[in-house]
Amino acid sequence: MYVTRDKDGDLCLFTERPVKIDGFGYWQPRKNGLDWIKLDSSLFPEVKWEDEGPTEVELVKKEKV
Numbered sequence: 001m002y003v004t005r006d007k008d009g010d011l012c013l014f015t016e017r018p019v020k021i022d023g024f025g026y027w028q029p030r031k032n033g034l035d036w037i038k039l040d041s042s043l044f045p046e047v048k049w050e051d052e053g054p055t056e057v058e059l060v061k062k063e064k065v
Helices: none
Strands: 002-005 011-014 019-021 026-028 036-039
Touching: none
Parallel strands: none
Antiparallel strands: 002 011, 011 036, 019 026
């Protein structure tokens, strides 16, 4: 999975590696337009619009205790 930040500050999580669209100020999926969700923009403060590529992350399921 990948996390990106758009030029306007929106933070998004993609299931596949997205493409940066500089002219419009956002990232978009390469294939299916439905493979992303918007996240709370306060998360991942280290992810910036100026980043060359998306930040790869891993989703981990916690076991119930």
